[in-house]
Amino acid sequence: MDDFLAARSQMALSLGFHIIFSCIGMVMPFFMAVSHYKWLKTNDEGYKNLTKAWSKGVAIFFATGAVSGTMLSFELGLLWPKFMEHAGPIFGMPFSLEGTAFFIEAIALGFFLYGWNKLNKWFHWFTGMVVGVSGLASGILVVAANAWMNAPTGFDFVNGKYLNIDPIQAMLNKAWFSQALHMCLAAFTATGFAVAGVHALMILRNQNKDFHLKAFKIAAVFACIGALLQPLSGDISAKDVAKRQPAKLAAMEALYKTEKPAPLLIGGIVNEKDKTVKGAIKIPGALSFLAHGDFKAEVKGLDQIHANEQPPVAITHYAFQIMVGIGTLLMFISLIYFFNLIRKKPLLEKRWLLKLFVLAIPLGYLALEAGWVVTEVGRQPWIIYGIMRTKDAVTPMPGIAYSFYIFSAIYFSLSIIVTFLLYRQIKMVPVLYNDKSIVKH
Amino acid sequence: MEYVVITFLCLGILLYFLLGGADFGAGIIELFTSANNRSKTRKTMYQAIGPVWEANHMWLIIAIVILFVGFPHIYTTMSVYLHIPLLIMLIGIIARGTAFVFRHYDAIKDDMHWIYNRIFRYSSFITPLFLGIIAGSLISGHIDTNAKDFSSAYIYSWLNWFSISVGLFTVALCGFLAAIYLIGETSEAYDKRRFIKKAEYMNIAAVVFGAMVFIAAQLDNIPLTDWVFKNPVGLSAIILASISLILLWYLLIKGKTQVLRILAGFQVTMILLAISYAHFPNFIRLKNGDAISLFEAIGPEKTIYSLGMALLLGSILILPFLGYLFYKFQKKEE
Numbered sequence: 001m002d003d004f005l006a007a008r009s010q011m012a013l014s015l016g017f018h019i020i021f022s023c024i025g026m027v028m029p030f031f032m033a034v035s036h037y038k039w040l041k042t043n044d045e046g047y048k049n050l051t052k053a054w055s056k057g058v059a060i061f062f063a064t065g066a067v068s069g070t071m072l073s074f075e076l077g078l079l080w081p082k083f084m085e086h087a088g089p090i091f092g093m094p095f096s097l098e099g100t101a102f103f104i105e106a107i108a109l110g111f112f113l114y115g116w117n118k119l120n121k122w123f124h125w126f127t128g129m130v131v132g133v134s135g136l137a138s139g140i141l142v143v144a145a146n147a148w149m150n151a152p153t154g155f156d157f158v159n160g161k162y163l164n165i166d167p168i169q170a171m172l173n174k175a176w177f178s179q180a181l182h183m184c185l186a187a188f189t190a191t192g193f194a195v196a197g198v199h200a201l202m203i204l205r206n207q208n209k210d211f212h213l214k215a216f217k218i219a220a221v222f223a224c225i226g227a228l229l230q231p232l233s234g235d236i237s238a239k240d241v242a243k244r245q246p247a248k249l250a251a252m253e254a255l256y257k258t259e260k261p262a263p264l265l266i267g268g269i270v271n272e273k274d275k276t277v278k279g280a281i282k283i284p285g286a287l288s289f290l291a292h293g294d295f296k297a298e299v300k301g302l303d304q305i306h307a308n309e310q311p312p313v314a315i316t317h318y319a320f321q322i323m324v325g326i327g328t329l330l331m332f333i334s335l336i337y338f339f340n341l342i343r344k345k346p347l348l349e350k351r352w353l354l355k356l357f358v359l360a361i362p363l364g365y366l367a368l369e370a371g372w373v374v375t376e377v378g379r380q381p382w383i384i385y386g387i388m389r390t391k392d393a394v395t396p397m398p399g400i401a402y403s404f405y406i407f408s409a410i411y412f413s414l415s416i417i418v419t420f421l422l423y424r425q426i427k428m429v430p431v432l433y434n435d436k437s438i439v440k441h
Numbered sequence: 442m443e444y445v446v447i448t449f450l451c452l453g454i455l456l457y458f459l460l461g462g463a464d465f466g467a468g469i470i471e472l473f474t475s476a477n478n479r480s481k482t483r484k485t486m487y488q489a490i491g492p493v494w495e496a497n498h499m500w501l502i503i504a505i506v507i508l509f510v511g512f513p514h515i516y517t518t519m520s521v522y523l524h525i526p527l528l529i530m531l532i533g534i535i536a537r538g539t540a541f542v543f544r545h546y547d548a549i550k551d552d553m554h555w556i557y558n559r560i561f562r563y564s565s566f567i568t569p570l571f572l573g574i575i576a577g578s579l580i581s582g583h584i585d586t587n588a589k590d591f592s593s594a595y596i597y598s599w600l601n602w603f604s605i606s607v608g609l610f611t612v613a614l615c616g617f618l619a620a621i622y623l624i625g626e627t628s629e630a631y632d633k634r635r636f637i638k639k640a641e642y643m644n645i646a647a648v649v650f651g652a653m654v655f656i657a658a659q660l661d662n663i664p665l666t667d668w669v670f671k672n673p674v675g676l677s678a679i680i681l682a683s684i685s686l687i688l689l690w691y692l693l694i695k696g697k698t699q700v701l702r703i704l705a706g707f708q709v710t711m712i713l714l715a716i717s718y719a720h721f722p723n724f725i726r727l728k729n730g731d732a733i734s735l736f737e738a739i740g741p742e743k744t745i746y747s748l749g750m751a752l753l754l755g756s757i758l759i760l761p762f763l764g765y766l767f768y769k770f771q772k773k774e775e
């Protein structure tokens with residue numbers, strides 16, 4: 001494997017790994033806070049047990065998120081030193097604020113996990129909320145840093161020099177809002193469906209129904225609200241990309257030729273050599289509408305983009321299709337679920353609906369990873385869009401392929417262990433939480 | 442503002458060394474504990490560092506973020522020439538953090554614990570070893586930015602006796618800090634005596650490896666003795682460290698745990714000060730005799746201003762909270 005490809009793969013792998021854990025770290029505290037609140041209000045031991053059971057899972061995920069995040073903050077330099085040399089001072093602002101957010105999160109987590117029976121109960125609840133809010137804040141901040149790579153501002157680029165740096169302006173770049181909004185919703189959707197799905201599975205297996213039903217309901221509401229808002233926010237993102245990065249939009253849609261009006265392609269197989277797409281369903285004018293809010297607007301194709309500034313089309317296109325496809329599916333599941341809630345249909349009788357949720361366990365995360373592939377691969381060949389090329393940023397050290405293999409092995413084994421631990425936690429639910437007695441930590 | 446940023450950078454490094462170091466040390470202590478006492482040590486340790494390790498770990502993140510935002514040239518030079526030790530350290534951090542949490546939260550206690558324990562102990566040793574190696578390499582003057590071949594650019598930059606001695610010295614200090622910390626965390630007289638013994642061994646190890654650092658520096662033509670003994674600040678720091686060492690031994694016998702901790706922290710701080718003051722603000726010494734100084738490598742003004750503001754604001758938010766965390770989860774002294 002050549003070093004440049006290895007560096008890109010290692011970056012993608014580390015980020016793709018970290019994002020799963022960080023999403024759980026951002027979202028689970030809110031689920032726990034709801035359950036915790038219900039316990040404090042109703043004194044129903046079931047909610048207390050649920051909060052505790054979840055918090056153990058979160059501790060596992062949080063630690064994995066923290067160490068993989070630490071890895072990332074070094075990796076940016078280990079793999080992309082020339083990028084960091086220039087970009088560090090410009091897009092560093094969100095990272096320095098993020099440091100504060102992480103710190104608060106870590107402290108609050110210490111209080112929350114170890115504070116049972118030691119703290120005032122409402123203060124204890126509050127520390128759980130703080131974990132969630134600061135997690136969300138750090139997520140937004142780091143996405144703002146990524147958005148800067150897509151929409152660099154806050155400096156003047158003169159003769160290869162980065163002058164008049166303004167880190168605040170860089171943080172509040174044109175892409176930060178649409179990306180951060182979409183990302184936060186994605187975190188809730190993906191984690192919500194995964195959690196709800198796991199509990200749905202346990203309900204279907206008739207294990208501790210009471211316990212799992214409580215859990216399912218909390219997670220499902222968050223998941224479904226997220227999934228309903230996701231397409232709207234995705235539309236904002238798409239319009240944004242059309243304005244800001246026409247090359248990325250063209251690659252997402254595999255639009256080789258500029259068209260007016262432009263059709264939306266669903267499915268299809270991309271042939272990068274011939275620059276054609278076979279077997280796609282075409283919806284006339286739809287792309288013009290999605291990109292510019294007008295069925296007749298012109299959409300720039302790849303023919304208007306210089307050959308050495310074009311991103312890989314096939315990967316970007318497929319990833320986009322996966323994300324939107326899953327997004328649409330999850331939206332329908334959510335509609336059905338809410339329809340059921342409004343009609344007050346008992347959930348336990350709708351086994352097929354629970355089965356749908358089980359099916360959705362991996363889907364949210366799949367969409368999330370696919371979305372990031374769209375954003376990041378669609379930005380290529382640029383690391384800083386329009387300013388610095390990725391291949392000019394890579395470390396001069398040879399042999400990166402080996403470090404890529406090592407980290408693949410590490411992440412692979414960590415994933416296995418985490419899954420295994422979670423499985424064991426769930427397996428122990430009947431033993432730990434079945435009776436009504438208080439479970440000691 | 443640049444002073445604010447530099448102060449925070451030094452503070453971050455120092456606190457990571459003291460607090461994170463004590464965390465690592467706890468694992469080192471476990472490594473050197475006989476098999477029948479291990480589970481007890483593990484329990485004491487878990488109660489002591491469980492609630493705080495995540496927060497302790499943050500000092501590293503703070504330091505690294507300050508480096509890449511405020512001193513990008515230093516960050517990238519380190520990243521390129523010390524790629525390999527950084528990588529090993531990172532693997533250590535990943536392995537240690539996860540093993541620590543996994544072994545506590547695994548709902549079923551079985552053979553898996555054998556694995557978690559192994560990983561935890563060995564990575565607790567390796568991580569500070571490489572942390573020390575990195576620190577040593579920064580000042581050893583082996584980093585060669587003009588190197589033409591792989592080994593002189595990426596291997597000999599850190600693989601030398603001086604760096605390794607500093608690494609071992611760091612391990613001993615971490616173990617020492619942890620032992621002192623743990624004395625106050627247990628109430629059983631037997632355990633207290635055990636940890637006191639450990640503190641003594643670690644202290645002896647630190648003295649031995651410390652001597653090794655000086656010898657290696659001598660052989661390597663690193664002017665360490667000049668830095669420490671010919672500089673008034675370095676000299677006073679080392680004298681203070683020695684005095685506190687004597688006091689420490691005295692208190693160790695008396696068993697005053699709170700004062701002990703402060704003293705141990707003070708001693709390590711003095712050692713760091715003695716080593717680093719003379720070449721401050723130079724952060725990296727290069728093979729060709731040049732050095733990269735904090736003041737020269739500092740980022741553009743506006744960046745430093747906003748970084749400084751973020752740090753100040755952050756500390757107003759964080760410090761009270763953090764203090765309360767330590768207070769709340771500390772075992773009260775009788």
Ligand code: HDD
Pocket residue numbers: 150175178179180182183185186187189190230231233234235237238239241323324325326327328330364365367368369370371372373374375
């Ligand atoms: C649960 C996950 C999920 C779901 C269901 C969707 N997305 Fe998404 N999408 C993401 C998760 C995601 C993401 C992983 O969070 C990304 C990557 C970067 C970002 O800001 O969000 C993303 C990026 C992203 C981008 C690129 C933004 C950029 O590069 O700045 C566009 C245009 C869309 N999405 C559009 C959509 C549309 C039209 C959807 C309709 C259903 C959709 N997404 C569903």
Ligand code: HEM
Pocket residue numbers: 008009011012015016018019076080083142143145146369372373376377379380382383390
């Ligand atoms: C966590 C979610 C993210 C995922 C899954 C992700 C995914 C990826 C992928 C697939 C690549 C490789 C692209 C290619 O080379 O073809 C990449 C590259 C990269 N990403 Fe991200 N990314 C994420 C977030 C971020 C964030 C928040 C940042 C920075 C603030 C970032 C910085 C980078 C950098 C520096 C590269 C390497 C240069 C490049 O290939 O352009 N990423 N990422």
Ligand code: HEM
Pocket residue numbers: 018019021022023024025026061062063064065066067068069070071072073076102103105106135136138139140142143146495498499502
């Ligand atoms: C879209 C991408 C990202 C999101 C949404 C995100 C979010 C988060 C969140 C919520 C946490 C808290 C820990 C947890 O809950 O598990 C976390 C941890 C961390 N992240 Fe990320 N992150 C992203 C990418 C990155 C990148 C690119 C870096 C480094 C440059 C990074 C550095 C860190 C660090 C250092 C931690 C550990 C903090 C601790 O010890 O608590 N993250 N991330």
